[in-house]
Amino acid sequence: MTTEVTTPTDRTADRIADLERRRAQAVAPGGPRRRGEFGARERIERLLDAGSFTETGQFVRTRPTGDGARRPYGDGVVTGHGTVDGRPVCVFAQDAGVFGGSMGEAFGEKTVALMDLALKTGCPVIGLNDSGGARIQEGVASLALYAELVRRNVQASGVIPQISVVLGPCAGGAAYSPSITDFTVMVDGASHMFVTGPDVIETVTGERTTAEDLGGARTSNSVSGNAHFLAAHEEDALDTVRDLLSYLPANNLERPPEYAPGTAPAGSCWTKSCPTGWGGLTTWATSCGPSSTTVSSSRCRSCSRRTSSAPSPAWRAARSGSSPTSRCTPPASSTSTPRRRPRGSYGSATRSALRC
Template identity: 80%
Template structure:
């Protein structure tokens, strides 16, 4: 028989469980119906829906469900969660931590409790060594909480810096990201933006007009296309929110959980062998004609699959994640389709950041070279191409991961040195027979070296043609570099994949002793 005391305890427990269920229901609810409707009218998902679509089904565990904003005297303005959802779960079976700003609660603005939740989940990611993903949709700092809100932005940035090079950090901009809030995504490794619905800038159009009189729009200032094409603040452009979340999942598939683990490995699609014989005919006979470097890269990597980083920014250089024999590699390649593959300021900084990311997370570097050198001109010099172009030299020289370079065609001047040359520490350097490795191109060299002869010649054009041919066969060939050991092998284009596979296999046990120092001083 059940005693009165037992019945009383059961009833008390039932009431507490019911209260817990009620509070959980309140905590799981988004903002007001009006705010939710406004979010949907803008073509945006709610924060909880975004997490559900990103994570493996049923894997998400929410943290700090019952956290509320600091007391203000009005309990009705203290919803559970305080405008951000935090937690952990899996993506394709691999552990990640995530936070999603909820624009339907206080406009997604960051208050003290909001910030403490985000900092706490980032600390968990650091302790457990897993990637952290931020789904950003925020009006910025919560004005009514004053300096406490600003303090948490600084705390957040400090965690970004502590995690840099330790765990992958990915930001997805799915609405506004303005003011101080924009600097956290800028420090993370990759930023994804949604075309037409996301914006990222320090100062909004209204303030700019009030201060300077300049009229502009949020899209022009920091829309997804501006951030992907013009200033390089974003790395990926997504068509919609589902595409953005797919991009995150795809990106994670190439990355290790942290800097002490290897990237995931997959079964190679086929045994290493000669690539498509069509590679033998990719490079045009005339040195001035363009071709698509992407065609060469896709013929070498597994299944022709590339995940291009900064695809729309500085297109004269190609940076991408790919796989060779089922293992992740980082690809850096000059793109002759754009500005002949020249290295300018934007291309140098784009590639330098990518090289440093790959080095931080143990991803081997595969370089394809066809570069006429650094871009000359007053605008580039005045904008600091010496200092900013040196970033790429620094990044390659600093990198200790396996480095394999293939010179496809031009490798002139400083461009030869910077693009994964043996002198910057590359491990295996290969060249196609079409490679031209020299201080400068044949036409420029002949004009400098034989200026007087050409001026005195009866037929200067005929003499120029003979001198150019002699220069190209004597100096601008891969064999002069190979004689000195700067090139390890001159290979047939069709055999490129086989050589790269063998080189990467041999370099899997690479070890490098580094100087004992706090850190270097890259020319920022």
């Protein structure tokens, strides 16, 4: 009779293979996506500097219930830290493909731990929200984590920048946190934020409404005031966040970034008014870097006309290769510190006097 001898090297190799298998399961797409949407990890990759993301809580799962229910790694939220233009940030992205992006116990604990990390290190926190609210199957444990999350939002207010990006329907408890962060970005036609949906309102009050009228991106920007920026598409929303961060200090102990004048790349940025001639400027065409590469996003509060196009690969290459001090320049007559204009927001007539 022979006995197979297992060496420590063999055991180590098996453990590494098991780790890689679990890691592959953790990063696999959570489920089908809506048309034109990125996955949670893709959103983070497009937001942060290339290769800078470090994930936290990758193998966290919800506690077993004994009924054989699915327990995916990550529990429906991707959390971690990385950099934007070389500056550290904390970020979480809710995955609507896993339990509809609903918050369970493990989901909430990961998000709260990330908020604690951001407060401890003094860096901005960015939430990419796409959630159906509380995971009712987990009972009060899920609801309690919303209280912990909102508590962190309050503690962080005025200490570190908090930015929420609503990239899908956020209902119920999922609408609370984005509404009280410092800045909220929503995507036109894709983002919705409300406590109760149209069906519930019709059942209780008899009033018929739509998700867009109740808490759509335009309603939240122009009526309720729950949002501050309106983006044409997801790519525009993520670019808006990157632009916004360039204005902000990392925390309340730092000064905001400063940009040296006279170092703008070839080409310039400009604004133009709505073709209907309305005076309030919310429509613009933008060109950065070489004049042949343009980005356009048009919107008018008067006529509601809108056209948009995604940034070209050439423009993105030029943008990623330039430093924060070389992107913007004020008009020749201006003596103010040059800054970039966040694209996708409702603007004012004063924007016509600015260049990017």
